[in-house]
Amino acid sequence: MGARSSFVDLTAMLIALVALAIIIVPQYLRIKNNAHLATIRSDLRSLVSAEESYYSDYRTYTTALPPAQYVPSPGVTYQVEAADATGWRASASSRSLVRSHRKVTSCHVAVGSAVHDGETEADPTCP
Secondary structure, three states: OHHHHHHHHHHHHHHHHHHHHHHHHHHHHHHHHHHHHHHHHHHHHHHHHHHHHHHHHHOOOOOOOOOOOOOOOOOEEEEEEEEEOOEEEEEEEEOOOOOOOOOOOOEEEEEEOOOOOOOOOOOOEOO
């Protein structure tokens, strides 16, 4: 009787742990993704400042900022997709983003003539 009781107790404990994992893991991944998205947004805000600094020196924006002016956070990659004297557009992503129900894989920002309808200039968005 003692061995059977221990088996039932162990099974009940395993079921409880699995139930907790089912609840906790998605929450953990959501929180982790939100932290990575916050880092990407922060990096894009820093990129806006770096591009404006470059513009004040050269009167044009650039697709290739010198490393002395801008370095993204570890794990974050960015690309300035278009830049000229009237505006620029960039996107950034993180290897650490976990695909979730939102499927957010990158964020973007635009300034000047590169701003599309419905976007706010110099405001990083993660659709």
